[in-house]
Amino acid sequence: VLCCQIETRTGETNATGHIDHTVIPAWFEQARTPIYRLFNPELSFANWNTVIKKIEVDYVSQIYYGRRTEVRSTIAEIRNTSFTIRQELWQDDKLTASGRVILVHFDYQAGQKTPIPPSIRSRLQTLMP
Amino acid sequence: VLCCQIETRTGETNATGHIDHTVIPAWFEQARTPIYRLFNPELSFANWNTVIKKIEVDYVSQIYYGRRTEVRSTIAEIRNTSFTIRQELWQDDKLTASGRVILVHFDYQAGQKTPIPPSIRSRLQTLMP
Amino acid sequence: VLCCQIETRTGETNATGHIDHTVIPAWFEQARTPIYRLFNPELSFANWNTVIKKIEVDYVSQIYYGRRTEVRSTIAEIRNTSFTIRQELWQDDKLTASGRVILVHFDYQAGQKTPIPPSIRSRLQTLMP
Amino acid sequence: VLCCQIETRTGETNATGHIDHTVIPAWFEQARTPIYRLFNPELSFANWNTVIKKIEVDYVSQIYYGRRTEVRSTIAEIRNTSFTIRQELWQDDKLTASGRVILVHFDYQAGQKTPIPPSIRSRLQTLMP
Numbered sequence: 001v002l003c004c005q006i007e008t009r010t011g012e013t014n015a016t017g018h019i020d021h022t023v024i025p026a027w028f029e030q031a032r033t034p035i036y037r038l039f040n041p042e043l044s045f046a047n048w049n050t051v052i053k054k055i056e057v058d059y060v061s062q063i064y065y066g067r068r069t070e071v072r073s074t075i076a077e078i079r080n081t082s083f084t085i086r087q088e089l090w091q092d093d094k095l096t097a098s099g100r101v102i103l104v105h106f107d108y109q110a111g112q113k114t115p116i117p118p119s120i121r122s123r124l125q126t127l128m129p
Numbered sequence: 130v131l132c133c134q135i136e137t138r139t140g141e142t143n144a145t146g147h148i149d150h151t152v153i154p155a156w157f158e159q160a161r162t163p164i165y166r167l168f169n170p171e172l173s174f175a176n177w178n179t180v181i182k183k184i185e186v187d188y189v190s191q192i193y194y195g196r197r198t199e200v201r202s203t204i205a206e207i208r209n210t211s212f213t214i215r216q217e218l219w220q221d222d223k224l225t226a227s228g229r230v231i232l233v234h235f236d237y238q239a240g241q242k243t244p245i246p247p248s249i250r251s252r253l254q255t256l257m258p
Numbered sequence: 259v260l261c262c263q264i265e266t267r268t269g270e271t272n273a274t275g276h277i278d279h280t281v282i283p284a285w286f287e288q289a290r291t292p293i294y295r296l297f298n299p300e301l302s303f304a305n306w307n308t309v310i311k312k313i314e315v316d317y318v319s320q321i322y323y324g325r326r327t328e329v330r331s332t333i334a335e336i337r338n339t340s341f342t343i344r345q346e347l348w349q350d351d352k353l354t355a356s357g358r359v360i361l362v363h364f365d366y367q368a369g370q371k372t373p374i375p376p377s378i379r380s381r382l383q384t385l386m387p
Numbered sequence: 388v389l390c391c392q393i394e395t396r397t398g399e400t401n402a403t404g405h406i407d408h409t410v411i412p413a414w415f416e417q418a419r420t421p422i423y424r425l426f427n428p429e430l431s432f433a434n435w436n437t438v439i440k441k442i443e444v445d446y447v448s449q450i451y452y453g454r455r456t457e458v459r460s461t462i463a464e465i466r467n468t469s470f471t472i473r474q475e476l477w478q479d480d481k482l483t484a485s486g487r488v489i490l491v492h493f494d495y496q497a498g499q500k501t502p503i504p505p506s507i508r509s510r511l512q513t514l515m516p
Contacts, residue, residue, distance in 0.1 A: 007394065011272055011280045011416060029150075029398060043452070043453045052188055053187070138284060139401055140409045144402065151398045155269050158267065279416075315442050316440070316441050
C-alpha cells in the first residue's frame with residue numbers, strides 16, 4: 001500500500017463546513033506522485049507519458065479540515081496499456097472516501113497508447129493487494 | 130437538457146498545456162446550480178439539503194483553455210431518496226468528457242436521507258432525455 | 259472601464275461561509291483576459307508575453323456566493339516595459355475588494371523584459387480613468 | 388522564523404509550465420496555520436477570529452513543480468488590533484516570491500475588530516526578526 005499524508009487547507013473547505021467534494025480528486029492525484037515517478041522518474045512535463053482515462057469517487061462520510069489525513073493507494077488491475085489504481089481517503093482512522101482511476105500509458109510523440117513496459121509492470125504489481 | 134456555459138481560466142490549465150483533470154468536477158458542479166435551486170431556491174448554505182454520494186468522469190479527449198465550453202446535464206435516474214445526473218462537457222461541438230453524479234436528498238437536522246418531494250421529482254423528470 | 263461578470267462557485271466558499279480570500283486573485287486574473295488579448299490575440303500559451311510582477315488585494319467587505327459579481331479593471335499606470343492594472347470587485351453594487359497588479363511585457367525567447375509596443379500602449383491608454 | 392514545507396501539486400502548474408501565480412496566496416495561507424492556532428487553538432471555524440485585510444505578493448523568479456518548497460514567515464509589525472506577516476517562498480534555496488499579509492483580530496459576535504490579547508502579542512513577538 002502506498003500511503004500519502006495530506007495537509008488540509010482552509011481554502012479547501014466550503015460553506016457547509018466540510019472539505020469540498022471537488023478537492024478529493026486533487027488529493028488523490030497528489031497521492032499518485034510515486035506512481036507517476038515509475039513512468040517518468042524526473043516528473044518532467046515534457047516527458048509526461050500517462051493519461052487519465054477515468055476517475056470515480058465515492059463519498060463515504062464527512063471530510064474535515066485539520067484532521068490527520070492519508071490517501072492509501074493500491075493497484076487494482078494491470079492491462080496491456082492501462083492500469084487501475086484504487087485509492088482510499090482516511091481521516092483519523094475512518095474511511096471517508098474511496099475511488100478508482102484508470103491511467104493509460106501514452107506515447108505523446110506517436111499520439112497513441114503504448115504497452116506498459118515489463119519493468120514498470122513488475123513495480124506496479126508490488127502495489128497489488 | 131440543461132446547458133451551462135463555462136468560462137475557462139488560465140489557472141485551470143496545467144503544465145501539459147491542457148485543462149487539468151481535477152477541474153472538470155468543479156465545472157460539472159457549477160452546471161448543477163439550477164438543479165440545486167430546485168431543492169434550495171435561495172441556494173442558502175444553512176438550508177443545503179443534498180449530498181454528493183458519487184462522481185464519475187470519463188475523459189474523452191483533450192480539454193483546452195479558451196474554447197467555447199458547455200456542460201450539458203440530463204437526469205439519468207430518479208430513485209426514492211437519490212437521483213443521478215449525467216453530464217457532458219462539449220468544446221466547439223466536440224465531446225471532451227462525460228460523467229455521472231449521484232445526489233442524495235438529505236435532511237441535515239434529522240441527519241438522514243429523505244424522499245425527494247413529488248414537486249421536485251416532477252421538475253427533475255422534465256430533464257430526463 | 260473593463261467589466262467582467264464572474265460566476266461564483268460553491269467550491270470557492272470556505273467554512274466561514276464566504277468566498278475564500280485566495281479566490282479573488284483568480285477572479286482578477288480572469289477579468290484581465292481582454293488585456294492579455296491585446297498582447298497575445300490568440301491567447302496562445304506558446305506566445306505568452308506578459309509576466310506578473312506583483313499583486314495586491316485589499317479585502318473591503320464580505321464576499322458572498324451567489325451574488326451578482328463583477329470585476330472592473332482600469333489601467334492605473336503605463337511605464338516603458340510594465341504597466342499597472344487597478345481592479346475592483348463589486349457584488350450587488352457594493353465594493354467588496356480592490357487590488358492592483360503589475361504586469362511586465364516579456365520576451366521569453368530573449369529572456370528579458372521588452373518595451374510595450376506603441377499600438378498596445380495606445381489601447382491600454384483607452385482604459386485609463 | 389516559522390517554516391512550512393509545501394508539497395507542490397501538478398494541478399497547481401499552468402500551461403506556461405510553472406506554478407500559477409494564484410496558487411502562492413494559498414501556500415502562504417497554509418503556512419500561517421501555526422499563527423491562526425495562536426488565536427484559535429482548535430482551528431475551529433465557529434470560533435474563527437481573524438480577518439484578512441490585505442495581501443501582497445511579489446513574484447521574484449519562476450516557481451516550479453516538484454522542487455523542495457518552503458514558506459518562511461516572520462511577524463513584521465504588531466499594532467493594536469492588527470498585525471503584519473512577511474512571507475517568503477523558497478525553492479531549492481532560491482527566493483522565488485515574497486509577500487505581506489495584514490490580519491485583523493476580529494470579534495465576529497460583536498462584529499468589530501478587537502485588541503490583540505497580551506498573551507498572543509508576546510507569542511507573535513517571538514516571530515519578529
